[in-house]
Amino acid sequence: MKKVSFQHKVFWGFVLVALLSLVLVVLPVLWNISNQFQLQLEAYNRSQSKVLADMSAAAMMFDQADSASSLLQSLQQSPDILRAALYKTEGGQHRLFAAFGPEAPPVIDPANFVHPVRQQGMYRLLTPVTLDDNVIGYLLLDSNLQPMEQKLTQSYALVLTTVLIAIVLASWLALRLSRTLLQPLSDLRAVTSSIADTKDYSRRAQLSDDPELAIFIRSFNSMLDVIQQFNQLQQDKEQQILELNKTLEQKVTERTAQLEHSLNDLKNTQSALVERERLASLGGLVAGVAHEINTPVGVAMTAVTHLTYLTQHLNDEMQDGTLSKSGLLRHIAELNESALIIQKNLERAAEQIRSFKMVAIDQSTEEAREFYLLEYLQSIVLSLRPQLKKGDYQVKLDVDPGLQLYSFPGIYSQIFTNLIMNSLIHGFAGQNQGEIRIEAQLQPNFLQLNYYDNGKGIDPKIKPKLWDPFVTSNRQQGGSGLGTYILYNLITQALKGRIDLVEDVPKGVHFALLIPLTDRKIGVDQHNDLA
Amino acid sequence: MLLAGFCLALTGKTAAESALDQQKFIGVQAAYIFNLARFVQWPALGSSTFQICLLGELQQKLTTQLQQGTKDKTIQSLPVQILAIDPALLSQAEAEQQLQQCRVLYLMVDPAETGWALLAQLKQPQILRIAAPQVTSQHFSQVDLVFEQGRILLYLNSDSLQQSGLQVNPALLSIARQRTKS
Numbered sequence: 027m028k029k030v031s032f033q034h035k036v037f038w039g040f041v042l043v044a045l046l047s048l049v050l051v052v053l054p055v056l057w058n059i060s061n062q063f064q065l066q067l068e069a070y071n072r073s074q075s076k077v078l079a080d081m082s083a084a085a086m087m088f089d090q091a092d093s094a095s096s097l098l099q100s101l102q103q104s105p106d107i108l109r110a111a112l113y114k115t116e117g118g119q120h121r122l123f124a125a126f127g128p129e130a131p132p133v134i135d136p137a138n139f140v141h142p143v144r145q146q147g148m149y150r151l152l153t154p155v156t157l158d159d160n161v162i163g164y165l166l167l168d169s170n171l172q173p174m175e176q177k178l179t180q181s182y183a184l185v186l187t188t189v190l191i192a193i194v195l196a197s198w199l200a201l202r203l204s205r206t207l208l209q210p211l212s213d214l215r216a217v218t219s220s221i222a223d224t225k226d227y228s229r230r231a232q233l234s235d236d237p238e239l240a241i242f243i244r245s246f247n248s249m250l251d252v253i254q255q256f257n258q259l260q261q262d263k264e265q266q267i268l269e270l271n272k273t274l275e276q277k278v279t280e281r282t283a284q285l286e287h288s289l290n291d292l293k294n295t296q297s298a299l300v301e302r303e304r305l306a307s308l309g310g311l312v313a314g315v316a317h318e319i320n321t322p323v324g325v326a327m328t329a330v331t332h333l334t335y336l337t338q339h340l341n342d343e344m345q346d347g348t349l350s351k352s353g354l355l356r357h358i359a360e361l362n363e364s365a366l367i368i369q370k371n372l373e374r375a376a377e378q379i380r381s382f383k384m385v386a387i388d389q390s391t392e393e394a395r396e397f398y399l400l401e402y403l404q405s406i407v408l409s410l411r412p413q414l415k416k417g418d419y420q421v422k423l424d425v426d427p428g429l430q431l432y433s434f435p436g437i438y439s440q441i442f443t444n445l446i447m448n449s450l451i452h453g454f455a456g457q458n459q460g461e462i463r464i465e466a467q468l469q470p471n472f473l474q475l476n477y478y479d480n481g482k483g484i485d486p487k488i489k490p491k492l493w494d495p496f497v498t499s500n501r502q503q504g505g506s507g508l509g510t511y512i513l514y515n516l517i518t519q520a521l522k523g524r525i526d527l528v529e530d531v532p533k534g535v536h537f538a539l540l541i542p543l544t545d546r547k548i549g550v551d552q553h554n555d556l557a
Numbered sequence: 558m559l560l561a562g563f564c565l566a567l568t569g570k571t572a573a574e575s576a577l578d579q580q581k582f583i584g585v586q587a588a589y590i591f592n593l594a595r596f597v598q599w600p601a602l603g604s605s606t607f608q609i610c611l612l613g614e615l616q617q618k619l620t621t622q623l624q625q626g627t628k629d630k631t632i633q634s635l636p637v638q639i640l641a642i643d644p645a646l647l648s649q650a651e652a653e654q655q656l657q658q659c660r661v662l663y664l665m666v667d668p669a670e671t672g673w674a675l676l677a678q679l680k681q682p683q684i685l686r687i688a689a690p691q692v693t694s695q696h697f698s699q700v701d702l703v704f705e706q707g708r709i710l711l712y713l714n715s716d717s718l719q720q721s722g723l724q725v726n727p728a729l730l731s732i733a734r735q736r737t738k739s
Contacts (some may be wrong), residue, residue, distance in 0.1 A: 084728035087592050088711065093732035158595055 033208050040200030041193070045072035048196075050187050051057035059181045063174050068142065071169050074101075075153035078110065078166040086123055101126050108148060109168040113160060123163060136164055147171045179346060201277040203428045213248060239267050250457035251478050296495065317412045319378055322371035327366040336360050377388045378408070394544070399466055400425040406442050413450050420458035421446065425466040432544050444513045445477050445537065450525065453481025453534060468543075472523075483534055484527070492527060517541065580618075580724050587622040587664075587708060589702055590687060591637070594661045596689070596726040597685055602660070607635040610659035613666030614641035632660075634677075661685045667694040682724055699723070701736065712736045 030038075037046075079095060085094035094112050101107040109127030113120040125131045136152060143150040149171050155163040185425060209232075217231045227250055231243045326527060340357045343349035400423060407414070407421045414421065454460040465476040483490065495511040517525045522540035530536055590609060614620050620641040627637035630732075640654055645668075661682050672684065688698035690709065695701060699721055701712040711733035718725065 069732060080726075081731050083726045084592075084596055084726060086590065087596075087733045088732055090732040157592075 031213070036204040036208060037197075037200050038447055040203060042199050044196030044200065045193060048192055052185055052213070056182060056185055059185070061179055063178050063181075067169065067171070067174050071142075071149060071151050071167055072153070072377050074104070074107075075151050075165050075167045077162075078167070079155040080141045081161065081497065082112050082124070082165060083155050086155055086163045087157055091124050098124055098126035106170050107167065107168070108170050111166040112155065112163055113166065113274045114155075114163040120164060127168070131166060134164060135165055143187065144171065147175070150319065162340075201276050203435055210236070210239045222248070227257050229301050246356055272333065277487040319375045322378070324373040326368045326375070329364045329371065333361060333364040333368065336364065387554075393436075394432060394434050395432055396432045398427065399431055399438075400427045402435050402438060403442060403464060406439050406445070410443065410446055410450075413447065413485075416450075417454065417457075419450060419454060419462070420460070421462045421464070423464050426468075429468060434520060437516050441513060441539075444509050448509055449479040449481055449535075451481070453479045455482070457481070469540075473539075473541045473543060475541065477537040477539070478531065478534060480531075480534040491529065583622050584621050586619055586689065586702070587647060588627050588723040589709065589711075590661060590663050591624065591627055591632075593687060593700055593726075593729070594632050597726040598726070598731040599660065599685060600683060600722075602633060602635065603677065604658065605635065607660055608638045608640055608658050609661040609663065610656065611639065611641045611642040611663045612644065613664065615643060619663075619665070659684055661687065664688045664692050665696055667692045685721070686717070694737065700733070706732060710734060 055129040057521075078101075080095050081097050085091070085097060098110045100113065101110050108128075109125075111125040112123040115121075120136065122131060134152060136154070139152045142152075147170065149169040151167045151169070153165045153167065154161045155165055193386075214466060215352075216229050217229055219226060219230055226544045230247045230250060232239045233243050262486070287457075336357055340354070340361075343353060373461075383400060403423050403425060407423070410421075431537060442464070449460065450464050461480050463476075463478040488503060493510055493514040517523045517539060521541045523539060526538045528536045528538045530542035578638065594607070608738045609623060611620055611623070620639050623637075627639070630637055640655065640659065642652060644652060660683075664686060674735055685700065686698045688695065688701040690702045690704045692698070692701070695714065698716075700720040701716050702715070705736050711729070712735070713730065713733040714724070716737050
């Protein structure tokens with residue numbers, strides 16, 4: 027459907043309103059004209075009939091037919107009258123008394139002639155002739171309706187011509203009016219189109235003389251002001267953005283460099299912290315070793331001192347000649363006992379050194395080798411004995427003695443040292459007894475390890491970030507927060523395994539470890555054979 | 558119906574004057590007298606009857622005819638009374654007293670012949686004076702019944718009528734012929 031322009035709508039709106047108004051005015055006028063013509067005709071005919079009837083009364087009463095005819099002949103002055111006839115009523119009969127017109131008057135029956143009759147372009151009226159309220163006859167009057175209809179038609183034509191002229195004038199006025207009214211809008215549209223084409227928001231619409239349109243155009247110009255300001259702001263922003271874009275890459279490079287530097291610093295710091303933690307662990311190990319070795323070495327030293335004393339005393343008695351046989355035998359027995367004590371304690375010290383050496387070397391060298399897991403775990407537990415002795419802390423190992431692995435025992439040492447120390451420091455904090463249980467089961471391609479303690483468990487607040495660095499619940503006591511982080515990295519990165527906190531124990535912790543077996547895995551049977 | 562009878566009596570009576578017989582002539586006169594009284598617009602009347610006086614009625618035939626014809630009729634809502642006056646039998650004073658009660662005075666004899674000059678001095682001017690066809694004097698009447706072409710025609714004495722102050726129906730004027738003293 028073709029869209030009609032606003033100007034055409036206004037134009038046709040005016041025309042239709044004018045047309046509607048004219049129709050609303052003209053239709054009643056036409057109806058009124060028609061009605062008035064008929065009413066005038068009826069009134070004229072009625073009055074004329076009444077006058078004629080009254081005037082005919084005397085003629086009829088005095089039987090003056092010629093007078094009545096003369097009276098009717100006066101209707102010649104009325105060209106619309108076709109026929110007139112006077113009927114005299116005598117004895118209930120209606121006798122033609124006088125007539126006017128070219129045609130013979132009809133026979134009438136007043137009883138069947140109540141209302142005026144309009145037929146075939148003729149208006150027929152029957153008027154009683156009365157005298158003292160007595161009907162003495164009737165006057166029949168036939169009028170020609172054609173002149174009235176012609177006048178009516180002429181009136182219609184005149185009115186319709188007037189209407190047509192009015193419509194033409196209304197159309198012309200509507201056209202002028204629509205153009206005049208819409209000229210400011212056209213100007214406004216031109217300004218709008220120009221702005222849309224050129225993006226020149228400095229243009230303004232010209233104010234109209236009409237106050238209301240002036241307000242409208244002023245508002246439009248105000249809107250343009252706002253748009254112009256906004257546009258200027260936008261352009262400024264765009265310019266700033268462009269300038270920013272120019273320096274952004276440089277800034278990104280600078281920021282990236284700064285971030286890389288910070289990241290490197292962070293990595294270095296982290297590495298340093300990890301290394302410090304490892305060294306601290308080694309330090310602890312060394313301290314434990316020193317403590318463990320100190321006892322047998324001390325005993326050996328005491329025995330050696332005693333042995334030296336015995337040797338010197340024996341020598342003195344021999345020099346003095348006071349050495350008896352029984353004395354000699356007693357000295358020899360004491361010497362043997364001292365030597366045995368020395369031997370046993372030194373053997374114990376040597377054994378401990380050997381174990382500590384193995385752990386220490388493993389922790390420092392991180393080289394893969396074959397080892398028996400139970401034996402190694404026992405060495406770790408032995409190295410932690412000083413800590414374990416601070417309370418009634420038990421470590422139970424549920425590991426097949428023949429379970430041999432080819433892996434990095436130092437990493438295992440760090441893992442379990444870490445786990446046990448965490449249990450001692452955090453899990454058993456505030457309690458002087460606890461139990462740690464380590465289970466190991468060999469699965470196809472995996473070593474499954476379960477670590478339990480019956481301590482107080484892990485603070486729920488740090489569970490979600492348990493493996494994150496620098497997360498600790500014991501920072502006040504010097505905790506670095508790197509223990510679990512190192513643990514996690516050792517398992518996931520060095521051993522390519524995984525560790526999960528399994529919340530299936532009512533108290534304490536349960537860590538489940540799955541560590542893939544390397545190619546040089548040695549099974550239980552082989553270890554047993556070697557053993 | 559008296560009037561119908563009068564009219565029927567006139568029907569077919571357009572022949573010569575001589576053709577009218579006396580009885581029919583009396584009927585026509587009675588009809589004319591009564592109807593002419595109806596075509597006058599009477600002023601307010603102070604009497605209880607509407608009196609029609611017949612001056613010169615000797616045989617009482619017209620009186621009887623009128624009395625019969627107007628027995629159930631009224632004029633101006635008043636019953637009609639017929640009074641025959643014979644000037645020869647009344648003194649002038651008696652006649653004058655009777656004439657004062659008349660509304661319609663039908664002159665059947667010429668007053669001049671009877672020496673009734675008093676008619677000219679009647680104190681009651683609003684009397685419709687109708688002259689019979691046989692009355693030749695035209696000095697006392699306002700309406701004259703005249704035989705012409707075999708029928709009775711009406712003549713109005715405009716001056717006399719105007720002097721009397723009576724208003725007649727225009728319909729009557731339309732059929733009556735005008736007569737002036739000049």
